[in-house]
Amino acid sequence: xxxxxxxGRFVSEISFERLPSEAVEVARLxxxxxxxxxxxxxxxxxxxxxxxxLEPAEGKATLYFSGVRAKAPEAAWINGTAGxxxxxxxxxxxxxxxxxxxxxxxxxxxxxxxxxxxxLTAYVAGYETWAELSERDPGHHHRKGWHPTGIFxxxxxxxxxSVLRRLDGGRAACALALGASQSGGxxxxxxxxxxxxxxxxxxYAGLISARLAAEGFTASGDALxxxxxxxxxxxxxGKVDRESPASGLGKRWKIxxxxxxxKKYPACYCTHRALDAILELLQSRxxxxxxxxxxxxxxxxxxxxxLRNHLPQTGLAxxxxxxxxxxxxxxxxxxxLGEYTDAFVARPEVQALMGRVAVETNRDYDPEQxxxxxxxQVRVELASGEVIASEKVRYAKGHGTRPxxxxxxxxxxxxxxxxxxxxxxxxxxxxxxKGMERLCARELTRNA
Numbered sequence: 537x538x539x540x541x542x543x544g545r546f547v548s549e550i551s552f553e554r555l556p557s558e559a560v561e562v563a564r565l566x567x568x569x570x571x572x573x574x575x576x577x578x579x580x581x582x583x584x585x586x587x588x589x590l591e592p593a594e595g596k597a598t599l600y601f602s603g604v605r606a607k608a609p610e611a612a613w614i615n616g617t618a619g620x621x622x623x624x625x626x627x628x629x630x631x632x633x634x635x636x637x638x639x640x641x642x643x644x645x646x647x648x649x650x651x652x653x654x655x656l657t658a659y660v661a662g663y664e665t666w667a668e669l670s671e672r673d674p675g676h677h678h679r680k681g682w683h684p685t686g687i688f689x690x691x692x693x694x695x696x697x698s699v700l701r702r703l704d705g706g707r708a709a710c711a712l713a714l715g716a717s718q719s720g721g722x723x724x725x726x727x728x729x730x731x732x733x734x735x736x737x738x739x740y741a742g743l744i745s746a747r748l749a750a751e752g753f754t755a756s757g758d759a760l761x762x763x764x765x766x767x768x769x770x771x772x773x774g775k776v777d778r779e780s781p782a783s784g785l786g787k788r789w790k791i792x793x794x795x796x797x798x799k800k801y802p803a804c805y806c807t808h809r810a811l812d813a814i815l816e817l818l819q820s821r822x823x824x825x826x827x828x829x830x831x832x833x834x835x836x837x838x839x840x841x842x843l844r845n846h847l848p849q850t851g852l853a854x855x856x857x858x859x860x861x862x863x864x865x866x867x868x869x870x871x872x873l874g875e876y877t878d879a880f881v882a883r884p885e886v887q888a889l890m891g892r893v894a895v896e897t898n899r900d901y902d903p904e905q906x907x908x909x910x911x912x913q914v915r916v917e918l919a920s921g922e923v924i925a926s927e928k929v930r931y932a933k934g935h936g937t938r939p940x941x942x943x944x945x946x947x948x949x950x951x952x953x954x955x956x957x958x959x960x961x962x963x964x965x966x967x968x969x970k971g972m973e974r975l976c977a978r979e980l981t982r983n984a
Contacts, residue, residue: 537781538757538758538760538761539668539758539760539761539778539781539782540709540712540713540756540757540758540759540760540761541705541706541709541757541758542781542782542785543665543668543695543708543709543712543760543782543785544698544703544705544706544707544708544709544710544711544712545705545708545709546661546664546665546782546785546786547661547665547695547698547699547703547705547708547712548698548702548703548704548705548708549705549786550657550660550661550699550786551657552653552654552656552657552973554786555656555657555660555789556789556792558792559660559789559791559792560656560660560973562660562663562791562792562795562796563656563659563660563663563791564656564969564970564972565626565796565798565945566626566633566634566637566638566659566663566796567634567638567655567656567659567969567972567980568945568949568966568969568970569625569626569634569796569798569945569948569949570619570625570626570634570635570638570639571601571638571949571965571969572624572948572949572952572953573618573619573620573622573624573625573635573952574600574601574615574618574619574635574638574639575600575601575618575952575953575955575956575958576622576624576873576951576952576953576955576956577600577617577618577619577620577621577622577624577732577956578599578600578602578618578956579956579957580618580621580622580732581729582617582618582621582729582732582733583600583614583615583617583618583621583732583736585729586613586614586617586733586736587599587614590610590613590614592606592607592610592611592614593606593607593610594606594607595607595608595610595611595647596608596646596647597611597612597642597643597644597646597647598611598642598646598981598983599611599614599615600614600615600618600956601958601960601965601981601983602959602983603959603982603983603984608643608644608646608647608743609643609740609743609744609747610740611639611642611643612639612640612642612643612644612693612736612739612740612742612743613736613737613739613740614736615639615642615643615736615739616635616636616639616640616732616735616736616737616738616739616740617732617733617735617736617737618732618736619634619635619638619639619732619735619736620632620635620685620731620732620734620735620736621729621732622802622873622876623731623732623799623802623803623804623855624799624801624802624873624952625735625799626796626797626798626799627796627797627799627805628663628794628795628796628797628936629663629666629667629670629684629688629794630670630677630678630684630688630906630907631666631670631683631684631685631688631689632685632689632735633662633663633666633685633688633689633692633796634659634796635685635735635739636662636685636689636690636692636693636735636738636739636742637658637659637662637663637689637692637693637696637739637742638659639736639739640693640696640697640739640740640742640743641655641658641659641662641696641697641700641977642655642977642980642981643739643743644697644700644701644743644746645658645700645976645977646977646978646981648700648701648977649976649977649978650700650976650977651973651975651976651977652971652972652973652974652975652976652977652980653973654699654700655700655972655977655980656972656973657699658696658697658699658700659696660789660791661695661696661698661699662692662693662695662696662699662742663692663790663791664695664785664786664789664790664791665691665692665695665696665712666688666689666691666692667790667791667794668782668785668790669688669691669760669766669767670684670688670906671790672767672776672777672778672780673767673770673771673772673775673776673777674773674775675771675772675773675775675776676772676838676906676907677770677772678723678838678841678842678907679772679838679841680770680771680772681722681723681724682721682722682723682770682772683721683722683723683725683726683731683734685721685734685735685738686719686720686721686722686734686735686737686738687719687720687721687770688719689719689734689735689738689739689742690715690716690718690719690720690737690738690741690742690745691712691715691716691719691742691760691766692715692738692742693715693738693739693741693742693743693745694711694712694714694715694741694742694743694745694746694749695708695711695712695715695742696742697711697742697743697745697746697747698711698712698746698749700746701746701747701750703746703749703750706757707749707750707752708746708749709755709757710748710749710753710754710755710757711742711745711746711748711749711750711755712745712759712760713755713756713757713759713760714741714744714745714748714749714753714755715741715742715745716759716760716765716766717755717759718737718738718741718744718745719738719741719766719770720734720737721734721737721738723842723844726804726842726844726856727844727845727848727850727852727853727855727856728852728853729852761778761779762778763778765778794936795936795939796936797932797934797935797936798934798939798940798945798948799934800812800932800933800934800940800948801861801871801872802855802872802873802876803854803855803856803861803871803876804842804843804855804856805932806835806839806842806843806858806907806908807843807857807858807861807871808932808933808934809835809908809911809912809929809930809931809932810833810835810858810861810862810912810913810914810929811861811865811871811932812929812932812933813912813913813914813926813927813928813929814831814862814865814866814914814916814926815865815869815870815871816926816927817914817916817924817926817927818865818866818869821924823866823916823918823924824866825866825867825885825888825889826919827918827919827920828866828889828892828916828917828918828919829892829917829918829919830892830893830894830916830917831862831866831892831893831894831914831915831916831917832893832894832895832896832914832915832916832917833858833862833893833894833895833896833912833913833914834896834897834898834909834912834913834914834915835858835895835896835897835898835908835909835912836897836898836899836900836901836907836908836909837897837898837899838901838907838908839907839908839909839912840858840895840897842856842907843856843857843858843895844856845857845859845860846859846890847859847887847890847891848860848881848890849878849881849882850878850881851876851877851878851880851881853881854876854881855876857890858893858895859890859891859893859895860881860886860890862889862890862893862914863886863889863890863893864876864880864886866889867883867885867886867889868880873951873955902930910930911928911929911930912928912929913925913926913927913928913929914926946962946963946966949962949965949966950962950963950966953965958983959983959984960982960983960984968980
């Protein structure tokens with residue numbers, strides 16, 4: 537059986553009853569965090585422009601929990617873009633799985649009147665599909681120029697929506713193959729509106745793929761593993777494993793290993809370990825900018841490549857700048873939504889301090905965190921000549937091994953809903969999502 541066919545069969549046979557309870561909890565966390573970031577990002581230019589251009593007709597799906605309705609494909613596209621617009625959404629599997637999978641599922645779930653149990657099951661199917669494909673390649677897709685969220689997301693969303701539509705193995709495999717032909721997203725567009733567009737477009741592509749497959753649209757049964765198929769096409773070095781059987785599907789749940797990393801800061805995850813490091817250092821030694829001669833950040837060369845903006849001029853560009861992250865930490869003692877704005881980035885003292893930040897790279901990669909070094913560290917050289925080193929940080933706060941406490945998770949949720957001007961009380965929606973297996977999709981997305 538081909539890999540494409542094996543994944544199709546897995547998707548067709550998965551059920552809520554077969555899921556480990558821990559897998560359900562990870563999926564629930566993905567829905568909670570994505571609902572928050574979707575609402576927070578709803579007013580950003582990227583989803584607003586997209587909505588104006590698409591002019592979605594009224595349908596059964598809801599736009600960012602607002603009560604405004606649209607056709608499901610366009611809703612998935614707009615909501616996925618909103619969820620990733622602030623780069624505040626969760627991370628795993630080299631990218632951002634939930635901001636693709638959740639918008640696709642909510643939109644299609646409303647259309648099909650799916651249950652919360654169906655949504656959670658479908659999420660796990662999408663996550664496992666993404667994990668199965670991404671883990672077959674030892675290369676770093678970012679170094680090739682691929683945005684993993686865009687290339688893996690369309691296939692994962694196709695798998696998830698296939699579960700909602702209860703496709704048989706053959707049609708689910710076609711949906712995955714269709715998703716593979718719609719994969720895309722290049723790193724050169726990081727720091728612009730196009731990066732969140734990758735996530736929204738992948739959500740749309742996955743939903744459409746499952747719908748087409750349900751109607752008998754055909755695609756290759758080996759589209760994923762063929763020598764001219766998906767895995768070969770996107771492989772950074774051509775060392776991808778296309779031949780090993782997918783024997784662990786439904787037996788060894790990958791979602792239990794990597795889980796999800798919940799972001800504390802609304803910026804590229806590559807900045808988070810260094811931000812944790814310098815903020816902790818500043819707690820014990822409250823330095824002022826004028827005391828600092830130089831800040832040196834040690835991180836992997838892959839993460840340095842992703843953090844491509846060394847003197848950003850906008851809030852979007854600053855999300856991919858380690859120089860800005862360090863400057864914000866020193867000057868504001870935080871790096872939150874209020875700092876990643878055009879106005880804060882443009883401050884003269886911010887621009888000046890960014891110029892005193894240096895990057896030191898290495899290839900001492902962590903075997904458990906793709907593209908990351910074994911640890912990140914910050915060194916601060918003072919004008920007096922004294923050098924202060926931070927702790928070595930391997931896992932950012934919010935990583936699956938260092939999860940946020942429920943109070944911290946709710947505080948992020950609350951602040952996101954406040955930022956987005958939500959009409960629903962944060963506690964009501966948070967509790968609703970916490971108990972989503974007892975509700976249906978339409979009950980989850982009610983804005984009151």
